[in-house]
Amino acid sequence: MEVTLAVILFRAPYFIILLFGCCPETLPGRAATERKRRIGASFFRRGQLGQQDVIGNAPPACYSACMKLAELMPALHELLRADKFRAIQFLTAELAQGEGGLLPGAEYPIWSPFEAHDAAARLTQYLLEQTETR
Amino acid sequence: MPARFPYLPVTSGRGDPLLMPLMPLELRFKEGEPVQAHGLLDSGATVNVLPYALGVRLGAVWEAQTTRVTLAGNLAAQEARAVLVHVRVGDFGSVPLVFARTRAEEVPLLLGQVNFFEEFDVCFHRARRQFELEPARK
Numbered sequence: 001m002e003v004t005l006a007v008i009l010f011r012a013p014y015f016i017i018l019l020f021g022c023c024p025e026t027l028p029g030r031a032a033t034e035r036k037r038r039i040g041a042s043f044f045r046r047g048q049l050g051q052q053d054v055i056g057n058a059p060p061a062c063y064s065a066c067m068k069l070a071e072l073m074p075a076l077h078e079l080l081r082a083d084k085f086r087a088i089q090f091l092t093a094e095l096a097q098g099e100g101g102l103l104p105g106a107e108y109p110i111w112s113p114f115e116a117h118d119a120a121a122r123l124t125q126y127l128l129e130q131t132e133t134r
Numbered sequence: 135m136p137a138r139f140p141y142l143p144v145t146s147g148r149g150d151p152l153l154m155p156l157m158p159l160e161l162r163f164k165e166g167e168p169v170q171a172h173g174l175l176d177s178g179a180t181v182n183v184l185p186y187a188l189g190v191r192l193g194a195v196w197e198a199q200t201t202r203v204t205l206a207g208n209l210a211a212q213e214a215r216a217v218l219v220h221v222r223v224g225d226f227g228s229v230p231l232v233f234a235r236t237r238a239e240e241v242p243l244l245l246g247q248v249n250f251f252e253e254f255d256v257c258f259h260r261a262r263r264q265f266e267l268e269p270a271r272k
Contacts, residue, residue, distance in 0.1 A: 111241040116180040116206040119214070119234055120248040123181055126201050126216040127232040127249060 136268035137224035141260070142172070155258060155265050157245070160222040163192035168222075171243055175256060175265065179246030183209065184217060184233035188243060192219065194235065203234045212238040226269055229253045 076087065113119065141153035155175040162168045169191050183205070189196070194217050201216035214234040222228045232249055245251075257266045 110207050111183070111209060111238075112176050112179045112244065113181055113183060113205045113207055113209050113234070113246070114178055116204070116234075119203045119205050120180045122201065122203050123216055123232045123234060123248050127218065127230065130218045130232075131230055 136255075136257070136266040137226070138264055138266050141263045141265070153260075153263055157223065157265075157267070161188075161192060162220045162222075162228070163189075163194050163217070166193035173243040173245040173250075175250075175258075176244045176246050177251060177256070179244045180206070181244075181246045181248045182231055182233040182250050183214075183241055183244035183246065184219065184235040185241050185243060186235065186237050186239055189217065189235045194219075196235075199235060205234055205236065209234075209236050209238055209241065212236045223254070223267065229269070 076084070079087065139155075139157055142156040143151040144154050144156070145151060156172040157175055158170065159173055160168045160170055169188070171188060181203075186196075196215065199215035199217050203214040203216055204210065205212070205214050214236045217233050217235045219231055219233055220228045221231045231245075231253065253270055254267050255270050259265060
């Protein structure tokens, strides 16, 4: 019991850092803003985000899991038209993967012979020949 | 008076049941025995498609079918040949339908524009899970 309590007290600062690190919105005012700016910059430095990974012209902000949709909407609204399409593609791929549906890069057969006009002409001719000879 | 058919459930690759316009019909090749099957009403298909195995059940000899047909999409990779089959739907009279018989096995029996939709008028009521069909008034 005493050992467990000692471990918790010893680890407490790490838990606090981990909590605020994951969710900078929980930091008050200017501290949170500064924290978000630094995290965004560090992503670029460490090569975790390339220019292609960032949607929009604004510097990369850290959108954490605790960010609400209502907070994202103004940012999405400000996106360039092309970036809005990229955002849609990204979300569509995310949803497809999450639901176990279509996977990117996978092949799915479509048996329906769409636009098989040569085949249609050949079969029509064959039908005429066969029905005339009867 | 059109015949009315229900959409039938099929199992998708994900295991979910899907409702599809599958129509029960009777096929006969020349003077052979009639074969019961379900055909998928595929208004996006340019032609009717007969899977190879169903052709065997009908008694159609592949080598005797000499008119070659080139299909599109996934079926383009498989050889296909023309075959004439008489089809009876419900209480309607027998109608000659021309099929592209493919070597592919997985494909369903497809009823497409040439010439199923030339022979029958079809009305889809997907929300009501049924479709109606009657011989085309030419």
